[in-house]
Amino acid sequence: MNALVVLIVALPLSVEVLGALFGLRDGWADTASKASALERLATPLLCWGGLWWLAGIDMWRVMLAALVVVLILHVATYYAGRVLISRPRFQTHAIDTDSDDDPFQKKSPGDNWD
């Protein structure tokens, strides 16, 4: 099977596998949660293994690359988000349509008690 096709299929599968593994960690402290997280790991792991079996054993580099790419993207997205939000250029802007109003203008009842 073409390596590119394998990679394209393996990428979302890797998200599922790694997500299920992280889910196992999220539920680790509680026995029932851990058990159900382990159960949920079975399906993506089976699919991932099935794809590897279909692709052939020599595709291990591609399969591994898919996992690594997903992990790198996950980390990169997190830090990119942090860095971007710290830059004023990428932050949300706030505008005030009254900011340069004539300060002496009577705007509404109650503005003019004197």
Next chain:
Amino acid sequence: MSHIIGLSAAARLSVAEVGGKAATLGALAAQHRVPDGFVIVTQAFREHFQKNGVNLGDSITGDPGEMPDAAALSRLRALTIDPEVSRDIQTAYTALPTIDGRSKVCVVRSSAVGEDGAVASFAGQHATYYYVESSELERRVIDCWLSVWSAEVRSYRRHMGITDPVRMAVIVQLMVPAEVSGVTFTKDPTGRHRDAMAIESCWGLGAALVDGRVTPDSYIVRRGSHEVITRRLGSKRFKIAEDLLDPVGARLQPVPRHLQRIASLNDTQVQQVAVLAAACEAAQGAPQDVEWAYANGTLYLLQSRPISASARAPKSPSGRWIAFKPILENFTEALTPLTVDTMRRVLPGFGQFIDGRYYLDFDGLRNMIPLTVSDAELAELALLKSERSDYSIKWTRLTIVVGGLLIAYLGTGLLWVRSRHLPFEKLADFRGRCAAVLADPKLDVVASLRTLLLGPNPFAAASQFPFQVNVSAARYFLLLAALRWYLRRFAPTFDLSQVAPLCAGTHDMLSTRLIDDLRDAALVAEHTPAIRQLLQSDRLEELPNQLAVHPAAGPFVAAFESFIASYGHRGTREIELAAPRWQEDPTPLFVMIRNLLREGFTQPPSAQAKIRKAQAQSSLDAALQGRLKRAVARRLARRIQYYAALRENTRHYTMLALTTVRTKILALEQQLLGQGLLKCAEDIFYLTWDEIGELQTAPSDGPRLQQLIRRRRLTHMRRNRSDPPLTINVDYRPPRHAAGVLIGQCASPGIVEGTVRLVLDPATDGEIKAGEILVAPYTDPAWTPLFLGAAAVVVETGSYLSHAGTIARELGIPCLVDVTGVMSLLRNGQRLCVDATQGRAFLLAEADGPGDAAL
């Protein structure tokens, strides 16, 4: 008494002698009840300053006169009034009668020549002094005179190109011990209502309006008939005391909680005020700005002057914008400047805060939506109003969008996958993170919020990302659409209104558990007569102190503290950092507990929902053929249930992050108050972080920033009085209501009749009787206990996804959301039939109120 004349005699003199305000007031005093007073004519002003070497100019020769500098003003301030004038003032003061036998306390106000013209108005710039007693009368007259050369007035004269020499008379008038005061504009200054007057009122003296600390009640009244078109009650948390017996006492006083959200004027009084304003306008021959007050049931006219200029429409921002509905449906008020400045620094620039509200870029949205839609249709979609599904798809754009989503999925998918089965109890771990951030002095407020919302590191447990999980949980809307499509396709006989009960009944939802826990506390109170007695008090704000010393309070205090430990970080308007939380002010909870005890809501609330859910499941089983098809539908319903609960629960912890940063802001505020850099509590929320930095590094900027705070308070108050525009520069109009029929969206199906109960804020108005229909501007979890007794819920904003819909579905009560203008259109006590299934509500009562007429 050549320098002093009685107020009623002022009409006989020229404006050059007594100023426009006194001349007008004198004329009106002949026809209306105006507080007694006298006028110190302009001649006294002229003689006083000319004698002390000030060139006052001459209008005939065109000499504008001098503008004394700060040193000269300081010298002039130290002068005393000519003995003859002083004697005249004291004589006139002594001759004033008393009002209702109270001590004579006066207001000293300017009446400058040209002060209230149709072109220029010096409103708010010349001085006014309240609570002036005889001993300080002369000092205040001099201060009033000197205000013609204040920096503000000089700036205004320069700005308006006014070069006339200054002349000022001074009005000394008895202060009215006003229970209610207000302002009437005989022409709606916002320009939204043609042929209408605008009335605003508050408790106590009307000067509270100017400070922006009181959001007044506002009424729009039709000219001629004086019929009330809309009324909007404000949160009148403070008042300027009407008690004149203690003129040096604290002016700004808290309003008792039970008065904060009730109308300060009854219908008759609104009519009387409108009649008075109309008479003033007729007498003056131009639209007027009329100030008035009620004292001991008597209406007093305080002032009437021409409206100098209709308020300009605010500048429209460039670009096209649409309100971000998920925020709007939880909080329709404008955010304070500090909240905006904090939020904008932690949110990526997908949208923009405009006047305190968050908007999305409409054209950016258009580029992302792979559908062929008009502007109006796109607006309907973005505002979650559309139920259509027959839009034609732009396939090229769809491919691009799907590709983009797949790439995003690779970067964010791990959290997406993890949130599919998150153990809810693990979310509580976030409390530890918040405590750590709170204790870390190196993290400022913005950095604290950033780290709490973004998580500590990419490999942290999912419980550390409540905000992101909350966003991802919104996918249940897609699942809901999928379930509806599936049922239409495979179970055409199934009533789709049954989808809501089918997907309800989540036991792990913290918002519904909140009701159970509050009910538990109420049950403890029910079994302790002494606590029941204490809860009946009108001063529930004193209850914590009473409970602390009461010997029988132990079990109730324990139950209540347990509730606060879980939910204390919540409260009304919780997106707003300036809003107090229950742990700071638990009074709203006491009101809700009292309500539970009074109305006997001691049965589990979800029993009815369970019955409806069972019925819906039976209908589904009957309508769907085949076990597989039934299993698919049930699976989808369970997933929707899970994500609805996940959304509410992660929101619970996202609010904990906001409460954590609020705690940090309050600590900073205490520091600034202690250093004297801020004057009042809550002022900090009207500054931005840059301005707070300036305040700390350059305290000399304090006075300028104080002015800024005052102006922003007023602007904030004004914005909260009006409904937020849903779109900006987009041609879209929301659907209009037909006569007697309110149009909205169904968030929880059902038909019920009941009595309208308008609630603006459960923090001040949290009591509802069994069977009443709760009508609210928006809802958040702090409203949840009110749902318990409501027969149905009608909300001005919201969508199927909103809190109101989620909780109503859990409780099995009808809920109609997104009913534009409902708070202004309905009135307490009207009978309403809510047919939420059809997205309609019908007025049943005879058309006896303004709400009916407006509908």
